[in-house]
Amino acid sequence: MTHAPVMRPPAQRELGAGVYNEKLGIWVFLGSEVMFFTALIGAYIILRFATPGAFAEPGKLLNVPVTAVNTFLLICSSVTMVKAFAAANMGNLKQMKLFLLATTVIGAAFVGVQVYEYTHLIHAGFLPSGIREGSELAELALAGELGLGRPDPAIAGIYGSTFYTMTGFHGFHVTCGVVCLAYATTKAFRGKYTQTDHRGIEVIGLYWHFVDLVWIILFTIVYLI
Amino acid sequence: MTTVAHPSEHTTHAGHELPFIRKYIFSTDHKIIGIQFLLMSLVFLFIGGLLAMLIRWQQAYPGSAIPGAAVLPETMAPGGILLPEFYNSLVTMHGTFMVFFAIMPLLVGVFGNFLIPLKIGAPDMAFPRLNMWSFWIAVPAGILMLAGFFVEGGHAAAGWTAYAPLSANPEFSGVYAGQKLWLLSIAILGLSSILGATNYITTVVNLRAPGMTWFRLPLSIWALFITAILVLLAIPILSGAAIMLFFDQTIGTHFFAPAGGGQPLLWQHLFWYFGHPEVYILILPAMGMVSDIIANGSRKPVFGYHSMVYAIIAIAFLGWVVWGHHMFQSGMNPTLGLGFMISTLLIAVPSAIKTFNWMGTMWQGNIRFHVPMLHAISFVAMFVIGGLSGVFMASTPVDIYIHDTYFIVAHIHYVLFGGSLFALFAAITFWYPKMFGRMMNPFWGKVHWLLTFVFFNLTFFPMHSLGVYGHMRRIYDPTQYEFLQPLMGLNKFITVSALLLFASQLIFILNFIGSWFRGAKAPDNPWEDNGLEWTVPSPPPHGNFARVPTVHHGPYEFSAPGVAEDYLPQSSATRIAVPPAEGRRVEP
Numbered sequence: 094m095t096h097a098p099v100m101r102p103p104a105q106r107e108l109g110a111g112v113y114n115e116k117l118g119i120w121v122f123l124g125s126e127v128m129f130f131t132a133l134i135g136a137y138i139i140l141r142f143a144t145p146g147a148f149a150e151p152g153k154l155l156n157v158p159v160t161a162v163n164t165f166l167l168i169c170s171s172v173t174m175v176k177a178f179a180a181a182n183m184g185n186l187k188q189m190k191l192f193l194l195a196t197t198v199i200g201a202a203f204v205g206v207q208v209y210e211y212t213h214l215i216h217a218g219f220l221p222s223g224i225r226e227g228s229e230l231a232e233l234a235l236a237g238e239l240g241l242g243r244p245d246p247a248i249a250g251i252y253g254s255t256f257y258t259m260t261g262f263h264g265f266h267v268t269c270g271v272v273c274l275a276y277a278t279t280k281a282f283r284g285k286y287t288q289t290d291h292r293g294i295e296v297i298g299l300y301w302h303f304v305d306l307v308w309i310i311l312f313t314i315v316y317l318i
Numbered sequence: 319m320t321t322v323a324h325p326s327e328h329t330t331h332a333g334h335e336l337p338f339i340r341k342y343i344f345s346t347d348h349k350i351i352g353i354q355f356l357l358m359s360l361v362f363l364f365i366g367g368l369l370a371m372l373i374r375w376q377q378a379y380p381g382s383a384i385p386g387a388a389v390l391p392e393t394m395a396p397g398g399i400l401l402p403e404f405y406n407s408l409v410t411m412h413g414t415f416m417v418f419f420a421i422m423p424l425l426v427g428v429f430g431n432f433l434i435p436l437k438i439g440a441p442d443m444a445f446p447r448l449n450m451w452s453f454w455i456a457v458p459a460g461i462l463m464l465a466g467f468f469v470e471g472g473h474a475a476a477g478w479t480a481y482a483p484l485s486a487n488p489e490f491s492g493v494y495a496g497q498k499l500w501l502l503s504i505a506i507l508g509l510s511s512i513l514g515a516t517n518y519i520t521t522v523v524n525l526r527a528p529g530m531t532w533f534r535l536p537l538s539i540w541a542l543f544i545t546a547i548l549v550l551l552a553i554p555i556l557s558g559a560a561i562m563l564f565f566d567q568t569i570g571t572h573f574f575a576p577a578g579g580g581q582p583l584l585w586q587h588l589f590w591y592f593g594h595p596e597v598y599i600l601i602l603p604a605m606g607m608v609s610d611i612i613a614n615g616s617r618k619p620v621f622g623y624h625s626m627v628y629a630i631i632a633i634a635f636l637g638w639v640v641w642g643h644h645m646f647q648s649g650m651n652p653t654l655g656l657g658f659m660i661s662t663l664l665i666a667v668p669s670a671i672k673t674f675n676w677m678g679t680m681w682q683g684n685i686r687f688h689v690p691m692l693h694a695i696s697f698v699a700m701f702v703i704g705g706l707s708g709v710f711m712a713s714t715p716v717d718i719y720i721h722d723t724y725f726i727v728a729h730i731h732y733v734l735f736g737g738s739l740f741a742l743f744a745a746i747t748f749w750y751p752k753m754f755g756r757m758m759n760p761f762w763g764k765v766h767w768l769l770t771f772v773f774f775n776l777t778f779f780p781m782h783s784l785g786v787y788g789h790m791r792r793i794y795d796p797t798q799y800e801f802l803q804p805l806m807g808l809n810k811f812i813t814v815s816a817l818l819l820f821a822s823q824l825i826f827i828l829n830f831i832g833s834w835f836r837g838a839k840a841p842d843n844p845w846e847d848n849g850l851e852w853t854v855p856s857p858p859p860h861g862n863f864a865r866v867p868t869v870h871h872g873p874y875e876f877s878a879p880g881v882a883e884d885y886l887p888q889s890s891a892t893r894i895a896v897p898p899a900e901g902r903r904v905e906p
Contacts (some may be wrong), residue, residue, distance in 0.1 A: 111865070254580075
């Protein structure tokens with residue numbers, strides 16, 4: 094960690110966490126987010142073990158290459174986020190603005206690719222309730238191409254339920270992050286952040302890294318295995 | 319990082335008047351937000367009680383018209399006779415309102431908000447605006463939950479635990495919009511709770527006044543702090559589960575419906591993984607506040623302060639590893655059941671530590687039987703009964719017989735009414751002067767306490783017997799089974815007691831409202847207590863403290879040797895003359 098300058102003079106309070114309120118607050122809040130995703134991912138793990146036949150083989154139904162590129166994008170946005178914070182710490186405000194803007198744009202691109210993926214999947218017949226009868230995917234399922242346990246498209250209901258709920262809520266979190274980043278970027282271009290006070294960037298950054306981390310887990314367990 | 323804690327210190331707004339809407343409606347003042355939560359949850363407490371009266375009537379006089387219930391629409395009670403479908407909604411909504419909209423906001427929303435900044439010497443919460451939002455997010459949740467009664471198909475009727483698949487498929491229960499509104503409301507309320515918990519934790523960690531070390535925190539603050547951690551980590555599990563169930567109902571997912579490959583038991587696991595920590599969310603703040611009040615009423619330091627803190631932490635931790643005891647009968651590997659039974663029984667240890675410490679605090683005390691103290695002592699007594707019946711249910715062989723009977727109803731009411739609600743009556747009457755600047759009438763306070771205590775026991779104690787006889791917990795008409803016929807006398811006795819118990823609460827309502835307008839002006843420190851909140855005017859101004867107080871003493875220095883009065887405010891510079899007894903922490 095870099096040595097951030099002391100942002101405010103020390104207050105006459107009992108020594109707390111040693112960090113400012115907003116930073117402590119976001120860490121605490123992220124604890125809650127961990128439990129939220131634990132509920133979703135835990136349900137997924139249990140359902141997957143309980144009904145192994147409901148899940149297609151990796152790469153058969155979901156487009157792994159496109160999502161891999163998307164994952165790479167999100168990781169890059171975490172890098173630009175760190176760069177923005179580091180630039181702010183060093184007082185290079187121009188670089189900070191550019192990296193913030195880059196993070197926002199890449200984040201929005203991630204959401205865009207996810208929307209594209211959803212439209213494509215829904216069009217092909219993959220719904221939260223399972224594989225639509227008579228659709229392109231239903232034919233593949235009946236032909237045994239998807240690697241489902243039984244060649245019965247109705248069985249894939251659990252697959253659709255967990256896939257859309259987990260990735261959807263992740264996408265929702267990314268969208269919230271992009272909105273916050275857009276706000277912070279605007280604030281940065283209006284000169285509201287200084288070398289000594291740029292708490293907003295650090296707080297949003299922590300949230301952003303969390304969202305990134307969740308995606309790496311989701312990408313692994315939903316797309317790759 | 320070398321950044322330093324910097325609380326957002328805003329100075330007191332003396333002389334600077336906010337417009338009405340910012341001061342009382344969209345207020346960021348933690349005290350106003352606490353009072354807003356208080357008024358909202360008391361309304362829900364009243365509604366929940368009203369629903370209980372309808373339930374009780376049906377149990378004692380099934381099939382006969384309820385006096386005055388003819389005003390209810392045909393879909394609920396034609397001619398004043400409850401429909402079975404509506405009875406299911408009543409049972410569901412009584413539990414929902416009481417747990418989520420009455421007891422939980424009363425403990426966490428009201429006293430978390432009101433007490434934390436005042437007792438730790440902070441001007442407000444760490445995030446005052448977020449605090450305002452956590453109240454105004456709870457309001458639409460409450461409105462959605464009430465709206466369920468007015469939609470087609472009636473309100474949610476799958477029990478407050480909303481077990482799938484009954485709750486997952488509208489065709490099973492005939493409830494369509496009601497269950498969806500229920501789930502939506504729970505998810506929204508969850509967000510409110512999470513924001514509140516984030517705020518409480520940050521505030522307690524970062525905003526303590528100089529000298530307010532961790533082991534000088536009053537036990538009420540310790541309990542609220544640990545509870546906030548439980549809320550923070552447990553509620554998102556419920557939100558996640560509620561959202562999944564909501565999707566099952568709306569966009570056709572199959573999480574919990576077996577027809578599509580879902581797992582009904584998964585709902586129970588998720589619900590109780592939240593639900594058991596929730597049980598401690600509903601009792602820990604009560605325990606903390608009772609500790610404060612018992613020390614005050616006994617004019618003695620709390621017996622075993624440190625062990626009280628560790629007991630709170632132990633209960634909170636054990637609360638995470640016992641959820642399976644709600645599911646002994648749901649189909650579980652007996653070995654797993656044994657593990658859950660042992661972990662559950664272990665909770666009796668920290669609970670007993672607390673109980674004996676309360677008795678140790680009162681032992682040889684110079685007891686003042688003021689109204690909060692009477693309620694606090696009742697809390698201890700009732701909590702013991704509720705705790706002991708819990709041990710019966712925790713034992714798997716016993717649970718086979720009493721599960722889903724009125725024994726469970728008796729137990730939950732001994733801990734939630736006898737426990738939490740008595741503690742809340744104690745807390746409300748204790749801090750009422752600080753909230754509203756007026757004293758509650760002590761005479762009517764004692765009458766209310768006495769009647770509540772008597773009728774509470776007459777109502778809920780016989781339910782243990784009903785349960786042992788096999789009276790089912792959610793049955794619509796007990797006369798339909800021959801073996802329950804002999805119990806109808808007891809059922810009628812319970813109903814009459816319950817009606818009297820409900821009527822006794824009118825005294826409290828009248829005392830509450832009447833004292834607000836006509837009560838005697840409250841002095842700064844009417845109970846001669848040590849907490850920092852008693853050093854500021856009643857009610858305290860916006861910003862609480864004119865100067866940041868410095869804390870010199872622990873919270874329970876009652877009858878300290880060498881001090882003229884029998885209490886010693888935490889911020890008093892007076893030194894305790896003699897060397898402290900063991901376990902007493904006295905610093906200059």
